[in-house]
Amino acid sequence: MTMSAVHPAPTPPGGDAAAEMRDVHIGFRSGRHVTPVVRGVTLRLRPGRVLALVGESGSGKSLTSLALIGLLPPGAEITAGSVVLGGDDTAGFTARQWREARGSRIAMVFQDPMAALNPGFSVGGQIAEPFRRRLGASRREARERAVALMREVGIADAGTRYGDHPHEFSGGMRQRAVIAMALALGPSVLLADEPTTALDVTVQAQILRLLARRQQEAGLATLLVSHDLGVVARMAHEVAVMYAGRIVEQGPLDAVYTRPAHPYTLGLLRAVPDGADGDRLTPVPGLPPDPRRPPGGCAFHPRCPFATDVCRAEDPPLAESGGRSVACHHADRVSASHSDEEDR
Ligand SMILES: Nc1ncnc2c1ncn2[C@@H]1O[C@H](COP(=O)(O)OP(=O)(O)OP(=O)(O)O)[C@@H](O)[C@H]1O
Ligand code: SF4
Numbered sequence: 001m002t003m004s005a006v007h008p009a010p011t012p013p014g015g016d017a018a019a020e021m022r023d024v025h026i027g028f029r030s031g032r033h034v035t036p037v038v039r040g041v042t043l044r045l046r047p048g049r050v051l052a053l054v055g056e057s058g059s060g061k062s063l064t065s066l067a068l069i070g071l072l073p074p075g076a077e078i079t080a081g082s083v084v085l086g087g088d089d090t091a092g093f094t095a096r097q098w099r100e101a102r103g104s105r106i107a108m109v110f111q112d113p114m115a116a117l118n119p120g121f122s123v124g125g126q127i128a129e130p131f132r133r134r135l136g137a138s139r140r141e142a143r144e145r146a147v148a149l150m151r152e153v154g155i156a157d158a159g160t161r162y163g164d165h166p167h168e169f170s171g172g173m174r175q176r177a178v179i180a181m182a183l184a185l186g187p188s189v190l191l192a193d194e195p196t197t198a199l200d201v202t203v204q205a206q207i208l209r210l211l212a213r214r215q216q217e218a219g220l221a222t223l224l225v226s227h228d229l230g231v232v233a234r235m236a237h238e239v240a241v242m243y244a245g246r247i248v249e250q251g252p253l254d255a256v257y258t259r260p261a262h263p264y265t266l267g268l269l270r271a272v273p274d275g276a277d278g279d280r281l282t283p284v285p286g287l288p289p290d291p292r293r294p295p296g297g298c299a300f301h302p303r304c305p306f307a308t309d310v311c312r313a314e315d316p317p318l319a320e321s322g323g324r325s326v327a328c329h330h331a332d333r334v335s336a337s338h339s340d341e342e343d344r
């Protein structure tokens with residue numbers, strides 16, 4: 001796979017983590033029983049850097065993002081590990097502390113902008129709301145700041161569109177409005193869960209440029225969840241691959257894309273010519289495991305062409321290998337097989 005056409009902007013200096021997950025486990029509670037779905041995820045989001053989280057449906061990407069912003073769905077809970085925001089462990093956060101942190105320290109852009117907008121209120125009013133409610137701005141001042149922000153995210157005629165309701169906006173404009181809402185209070189961390197999946201390719205490119213500009217200018221630490229290899233290649237500095245609730249490979253974009261060391265990553269990237277826009281992750285043969293009953297040993301072994309006896313017996317730890325972390329007993333063999341393919 002060649003990467004030249006889609007390489008992201010130069011990497012700004014790393015710095016300390018703006019948000020961090022340390023060995024986080026998430027489960028769904030039913031009475032006294034907890035079903036684990038995310039099992040030991042460790043992530044660091046650093047200022048000015050984009051970490052992409054990829055993996056097939058049900059692998060735990062959304063729950064991971066929601067845990068970072070304290071918005072797990074009812075029944076889900078963090079059963080072990082910690083979420084740290086700008087150095088503060090959130091374990092003891094009250095509902096009020098979370099409300100204060102959301103928007104000002106960490107914000108999220110979801111796939112479906114309609115779900116984030118209230119259909120009964122004007123778009124501009126919703127963008128202005130945090131300025132009034134959180135910063136105590138006057139109605140006029142909040143409106144001025146909202147209009148400026150609408151302009152900044154590329155909403156044409158922002159002054160006149162201020163009073164429009166969400167249904168009067170196109171899908172792309174609605175997503176711009178939601179991004180404006182997320183950025184209003186200048187958070188240091190942005191979580192974007194499939195932010196452009198619902199949009200057509202041209203609008204997708206505009207939205208990605210907007211996110212990339214903000215990410216660089218404001219030094220945002222960004223977590224990008226995406227199924228689209230082109231989006232990941234253009235935006236991300238680092239990639240984390242999730243399988244059945246665990247991170248199985250994580251490292252710099254180039255290393256993971258060009259020399260995958262986990263068979264699942266290899267499967268996802270296989271047959272993709274150049275990571276151009278619109279390339280989806282390749283479906284890997286076989287079905288993902290039921291998270292309530294993952295197979296023993298390495299959870300990927302029933303689908304893995306490299307599996308041996310040790311894979312069925314022992315779950316491999318995430319370990320450093322060739323400039324990235326990988327959870328595979330046979331990472332060296334996997335990398336070597338990929339190099340052989342490239343040479344042919
Ligand atoms: N509200 C819920 N109740 C019960 N189980 C849930 C709930 N939400 C998610 N799960 C389970 O948790 C696991 C992880 O879900 P998650 O939504 O994080 O996956 P995902 O990687 O975001 O998938 P997708 O790519 O489809 O968005 C899945 O097995 C899913 O079935
Ligand atoms: S540990 Fe074994 S089964 Fe798991 S991914 Fe590696 S080779 Fe495949």
Ligand SMILES: [Mg+2]
Nearest residue numbers: 061062063193
């Ligand atoms: Mg999801």
